[in-house]
Amino acid sequence: MTNTETVPTWPKIDALTREDGSGEVTINGTLHPIETSNVDEARSAILARVTDTAAKMQRPVRVTTTGPDGAWPLIVHPDGTVEPDPETDPTPAPEAGEAAPEEPVEAPAARVIDQVPTLPAETPPAPSAPVYNGPTQPGNEWVRSAPVHAPDDQPQPRRAARQSFLTQEQTEEPATQGWRGLLTRTGIRMTPSEDERAERRDVQAVSQHWPGPRTIAIVNGKGGAGKTPTTVLLAAVFARYGGAGVLTWDNNQTRGTLGWRTEQGPHEATLLELLPQVDRLLSTGAQSADLAHYVHHQTRDRFDVLRSKPMALAHEQRVEPSDVDAIHAVAAKYYRLIFIDSGNDESDPMWLRMIDQTDQLVVATTTRDDHAEAGALLLEALAERDEKSAQLAKRAVVVVNQADPKAVSSDLARVADGYSGLALAAATVPHDPAMVDGILRYGSLRPATQRAWLAAGAAVASGL
Template sequence: MTGAPNDPQPASAAPANGIDQSMPLIQSVPTNPAPPLLPVEPDVVPQYHRSSSAPQANASEPTAQDPRTRREMRERQSFLQSERPEEPAREGARGALNRLGFKVPPSAAEQSVRDDEVAVSQHWPGPRTIAVVNGKGGAGKTPTTILLAAVFARFGGAGVLAWDNNQTRGTLGWRTEAGPHDRTLLEMLPEAERLLGTGAQSADLAHFVHHQPREKYDVLRSKPIRLAHENRLNPEDVDAIHAVAAKFYRLIIIDSGNDESDPMWLRMIDHADQIVVATTTRDDHAEAGALLLEALEDRDERSARLARRSVVVVSQADPKATPADVDHVVEGYRSLARDVVSIPFDHEIVDGHLRYGGLAKRTQRAWLTAAASVARGF
C-alpha cells in the first residue's frame, strides 16, 4: 500500500490553533472541594522576617501621593552657632583666674563695656547724621562732637566726619589736629558738584578735610578767622555739603552754632537722624538746652520726634560741682529726652587739642556710654 508516511508531530511543537488537544476542554470538579479561604483580620496576620535585600517601607519617606520633599519632611539643627559666643573675663580678678587656665565669665561691669562697644561698632544701612546742639555758647558742643566722633571711629572703623556747621567763630578746627593744608568747608563748597559726580573718589576729600591720625576720623572745619557775615551759608549750601558728606561717610556728627533761628541751623535739623544736647552743670546751659528741646517739640512732627528721641550729655565742666549738682541737671532732663548721660570732670577736656586717648579711664568709659546710647537710637 503506497502513500505518504505518517510522521508523528514532535511533542515540543505548539499546536497550530494554540489549543493543546491533549488537554480536555472541560475539567472535572472534585467531589469534595476544599473550603474557600476566609479573610484574615489585620491584627492576626502572622509576621514574617523579611530579607534584608527586600525594600523597606519608611513612614518618613515621601510617597507618590505625598507632595512634600525629603528636606521638608525632616528637621535638622544647623551645625553653625546662631549666637555670638561670649569671651571669658579679661579684667580684674576674673581675668587673672582665666590667665591661670580657668574659664570665668565677665563681671556685669565688664559685660556692660562689651555691650557698649558692640553698639558703637555697628555699621548701619545708609549714612546717619547726628546734630550736637545747645543755644548757649560754652555748653560743651565742640568737645561732645569731637569725643563722639572719636569713639565711633575707634570702635567702628573709618567713615566718620566731624563737621563744624557754625555761622560764627566755630572752634572745632582749633581743638583738633590740622592736616597738610588749611582748607575749610568754604573751599569745598564750590567743588560739591564735582565731588558728587561719578568720577569723584573718597581720596579727593583729603584736599578739604583734616584727618585725625590717632582717632581715625576726619574734620571739616569752618574758618573762624573770618567775620560771621563772611562765613555765612544758606540752606542750599548745607544741602550740598551734607550730600557730599553722606556720599563718602557712614556717620556725620555736626557741631552747631548758637542761633536756633538761623536757616542754616534749621536745615541741619532737617538732615539729622539723632539730636544730642550738650550741656554742663551750669543752670544757664541746662536751661538753654531744655528750651531748645521744647522749641523743637513745637516746630513740626519730625522735629518733635527728634526731641523725644534725643540724648543729653551732661559734662561736669566745673571741678567744684558736686554730685548733687550733676544729679539735679540729669534728673531735670529725664522727662525731655530718651536718655541722659553724665560725664565726670577731666582736665583734658578744658582746653587745647582734645583726644579720647588722653582722657582718664573713667572719662573714656562715660563717653563710650554716651556714644552707645546715641547708637541705640538709630
C-alpha cells in the first residue's frame, strides 16, 4: 500500500478595501462585509477577520488584498503576523480574460503632463547642452539619466581617491501608505510604492526655500476661469509644506473676490489701507508684525491675504503701476513667496506691471472651451510682448480645474493636451464640492483633490 502525503489545502481568501472605509472579505465563497469610517480602519478589520480564520485553522493562510493602491498577496499567521507571500508576484496582473477588481472612483486622479518645448527644425542644439540618452526615471518620462563616462587613466589625488568619513548613505523611509504601510506598522519594513515615492518627490519640491523672494502670477483674461481658487490652494500647498512667508495678493481693479474666498482677520483692511504706509513699512524700523494690520492670516493654511475692496467701484480704488511696484516692494521684503490673483483686463497697466514683477506664470482654466482659449490666447500674446514675457509664457504652468461636475476625465486631458507646445506643464484637478462656494480650505478637499493640488504645486515649483 502506497502512502500518499497529505498536502494541506489553502482556503481561498480575497479581501477588498475602498476609499470610503467599506470593504469585504470572501472566504471560500462566503462574503463578509466590512463597514468602517476610513480605509485604514477597513484594513485593520480585514486583518482581524483573516487572523481569526488562521487561528481557527491553526496555521497560516494566504490572502489576496485589493485596494486603492493595488493588489497584494500576503500570508497571515494565527498570531496576526503578516508577511508578503514569497510564492506570488507582489503585484500580480489579472489573468487573461479576468477583469481587474473595480472600485468606485469619485473623481479623476491627479495628472501632470510635462511638455517638451519644440524647437524649430533649423535650430541646431546648443553645443554645450548635455545629451541625456539613458533610461527615464520612474514617474517622469522627461527626466533622463546622464550617460556614464569611462574613467580616464590619470591617477587621482590621494584625497579624491580616499572615501570620506563624512559620507552618509541616504536611507529611504519605509512605506506609510496602503498595504505596504500597514505591513510597516506591523513590523515588516516595506519599501514605498511608486505612487508614494512620487508624492514624496512632490512634497519635497514644494517644501523648498529659494534664495530671494519669488512672485507667481495666476492669470486668465476670462472671468470664472478659476484664478482665485488656484491662487488660494497653491498658496496653501506651499505654506503647509514649506512653512510661513507666503502671501496672496488680490491685484484686481474690478471686484476681486480673493477676500471673499478666504478667512478675514480682526479688521477690514485692504491694499488701499496699506498703500499710504509703504514708506514706513519699507523703513529700517518696521517689523514683520506690523503687517498684521493690513493682511488677513489663514489660520489653517498658514498664509496671508492682501485683499482688494470688491465693494468699491473701480474708479474709487484705482491702482497705478507705481502702486503695484510699491506693494510688491513691501511684499518682497516680508514674504518669500508672493501669489498674485490677477484681474481680467490684460491691457490694464496694473496687470502689465504685475507681469513685469513675475517670476513664474500660472494659467488657470476650467474645461470650458472659452476659458481654455482665453488662456491660450494670453500666452500667445505674451510671447510677442517682450523677451521676459515670452520666457514667462514658455515656462508657464497650466492648471486645469474640473469646475463642471458633469465634465469627465477625458475633458481634463483634452484641455491639458491642448496646451502642448504653449506651456511647460499642465496639471489637472478633479471636481470637488468644497471648491464651489464659500471659504476655500485645503483640508476640506477630498484626498484625491489634495493630491492633485500637490502635483500642481510641484509643477509650479519646478519653475522657481
